[in-house]
Structure formats: C-alpha cells, structure tokens
Amino acid sequence: MSGIRSVLAPAFAAAAMLSCGAPSGAAEYSKGANDREIRIGHTVPYSGPASAYGAVGLLTAAYYEMINARGGVNGRKIRFISLDDAYNPAKTVEQTRKLVEQDDVFAMIGQVGTVTSSAVQKYLNSRKIPQLLIASGASKWNDPKNYPYSTALYALYEMEGRVFAQYLLKHNPGARVSILIQNDDAGRDYAKGFKDGLGAAAAKMVVRELSYETSDTTIDSQIVALKASGADTLFMMATPKFGAQAIRKIAETGWKPAVYLAAVTASIGTVLQPAGPENAKGFMSAFAFKRADDPLWANTPDVIAYKKFFADWYKSGNISECSNVIAYATAYLTVRLLERCGDNLTRENLLKQATTLSDVELPLLLPGIKVNTSPDDYSPIRQMQIGRFNGASWVMEGELISADMR
Structure with a gap:
C-alpha cells in the first residue's frame, strides 16, 4: 500500500508550549514548502513482516487531514506522502529517493524502523534533508556530530x-x-x-x-x-x-x-x-506514554482528545494499539515544529526547532516525562x-x- 495523504494538525492550545512567532519580512522556503503547502515524506511497512506498523502511516494521514480541515499550519496545508517499504531496507532506499528526487519533499518525518531508516540516514544527511522524529530508539539517532539531520521521538x-x-x-x-x-x-x-x-x-x-x-x-x-x-x-x-x-x-x-x-x-x-x-x-x-484504553487515564484531557480524534477522524483505528500512540504524538509535535518555523520554512530552521526543545509536554506522555533536545544531545525521553x-x-x-x- 502506498499513498499521498494531505493532513495537518490543528493549532491546539499548546501554543505556549512551543512559542515562536513568524519572523517579520518576506517568507523563506526550502524545496518542498511554499505559501500554500508543506510536503512531508514518510516510509512505513504497510506490507511485509512488520506490516502491523502500517497503523503509523494511517493514523498520521488522518491527523494531518484533521489539521488541514482546520486551516493547516500558519495557513499552509500539509501534503503527506507515505509510501510502503515492506520493512525492506532496499525498498526504503528506493521509496525515499522517490520522495526526495521526484516528490520534492521538505523533510522526512516519522519514518518507521531502525534498519530501514538506517538505510537512508547517510543519503538524507548528505543532502541536508531533515530526517526527524524517527519511530525508533536506536542510539545512532543521537549522533549530532556525524548525522545532524537525524532525530527520533523514542526513548533510546x-x-x-x-x-x-x-x-x-x-x-x-x-x-x-x-x-x-x-x-x-x-x-x-x-x-x-x-x-x-x-x-x-x-x-x-x-x-x-x-x-x-x-x-x-x-x-x-x-x-x-x-x-x-x-x-x-x-x-x-x-x-x-x-x-x-x-x-x-x-x-x-x-x-x-x-x-x-x-x-x-x-x-x-x-x-x-x-x-x-x-x-x-x-x-x-x-x-513513556499512557495507555489510552487504561481506565486510570480515562478522564485526562489528552486521552479525551485522543479518543475524540479516533471518533471523528480515524474510526477504523485501534485505540489500544501502541503504534497509534507514538504516531499521534509524532504528528502533534510535527505540527508544533512547523508552527514554530513561522514563515521561515527552511530545512535548517526546521532542524533548529527540532533540536532545541525544552521541557515539552506531549499528549499521552506519562506524568512527569517531558521532551528535551539540544544541539549536542538529541535523546528526547529520559525516563520510563x-x-x-x-x-x-x-x-x-x-x-x-x-x-x-x-
């Protein structure tokens, strides 16, 4: 399965969490972004031995659809292009090259898998294309000296x-x-x-x-x-x-x-x-994250919002699926990062926003856990x-x- 999905997340009341107004003057863009849309690339195994992780792509697409329906990010719609790599590194390379060289994506965000994402790490870094919020906790995603454009949103x-x-x-x-x-x-x-x-x-x-x-x-x-x-x-x-x-x-x-x-x-x-x-x-x-189906969290605002998202935008999804939780948090944070970029939608600025997070509270994180990154330490979560x-x-x-x- 592969597809192009246009989705954007709404600007929740978390503006205070990640505050950064749009810079004054003319807008700046890297390839893949303009005053109408932002193209986000993504690979995930919709087929093959790890096809269960295909839920990540499906939820992400639904989340961005919700955002686009609410006006997009700073007036721009997200065009989400998610392709099947079957959890095969060779296929990941093929699909990632297509996304970069043919679809002209602004960034690769939320790729799934260690071995698959590793297969394109050098390629993306050599082209200075952000490979952000990877769904993997491999230590190689915390190597800003050698791979500054690769980050994860997993506990290592x-x-x-x-x-x-x-x-x-x-x-x-x-x-x-x-x-x-x-x-x-x-x-x-x-x-x-x-x-x-x-x-x-x-x-x-x-x-x-x-x-x-x-x-x-x-x-x-x-x-x-x-x-x-x-x-x-x-x-x-x-x-x-x-x-x-x-x-x-x-x-x-x-x-x-x-x-x-x-x-x-x-x-x-x-x-x-x-x-x-x-x-x-x-x-x-x-x-590191709450179980959305756990009665303990049933009345917390983030779980209520999560369940409403499923009811309104992703009826076929499974609330109990762990992959959906990380996909939801990743999509949420992606929108926050894009909001922080304002009208400076360059790849360098997106990377800067992703690597300067301070005590960020994401939906569904367990109480007391916050996301922190710095230019010399990309490990986002440090408690479980x-x-x-x-x-x-x-x-x-x-x-x-x-x-x-x-």
Missing part, C-alpha cells in the same frame, strides 16, 4: 534496557537471565543497554543470549533453547509478528520465566492479543515506568526510572 533503546536492568537488580538480583533480540541495530542496542545496566552482575546473571533474523519463518527453536538454558527470566525485543510467536511458544513449552518485553513488543493489539492475552499475564514492559500486564491491560507500578545516557 539503550536507555530502556538500562531501565529494565535497574528494576531487575532491585527486585530480583539473583535472576538467571536469558535474552532474545532481533539481529539488527535495535536489538543490539537493547541488549547492550540491558547488560550495561546490570554492570558487573551481567557476567553472572546472563546465562544465554540468542537472536533471530526478520527473514526467519519462526523463532520456536530460540525459545526452546532459552528454556533449556535454565533461565528463570527472559528479556525480549521482537517486532509484533515474532513477539506473538515467542509468547505462544513460551506457553506451549510450559516455561514460566519472568518476562520483560521491550516497548516495541508490548502492543496489546498486535502482539498480546494474537499471542493469547492469558499467555502474557504477569509480563512486564517499560512505558514499569508496567505489568494483568491479562487485559498494562498496570503501571512504582516510580519513574531515570536512565540518562549522557
């Missing part, structure tokens, strides 16, 4: 791994731990952060570490081998298809480890429900909270855990 995977490690050391320092990751930058970042967080204890606590390839048919053999290691704890990072497979196989084998799921594996709609929610009861994950799955929803426990990577 290494940081998240450290959060899990801190929790485990506090609650079960004698655990025998197994690790299962996807064999790519994302998986390696998760494993590194987790082991670094365990520190000297890692050598004793980690008894087996395995990986899988996205081209694999199943990961049943890895689960069997990890069970055989004698581990009583599993730390797992997997995309939705493989995460659901792993959870089903754990249940089939009768293995009963304490399971820590990376945030990318914690979706109720695309992982836990296909795996059988009863099979994941008691599993833990780490969160552990949640436990009760068979129906994630229940937060304990305090926010900080694991600043600076």
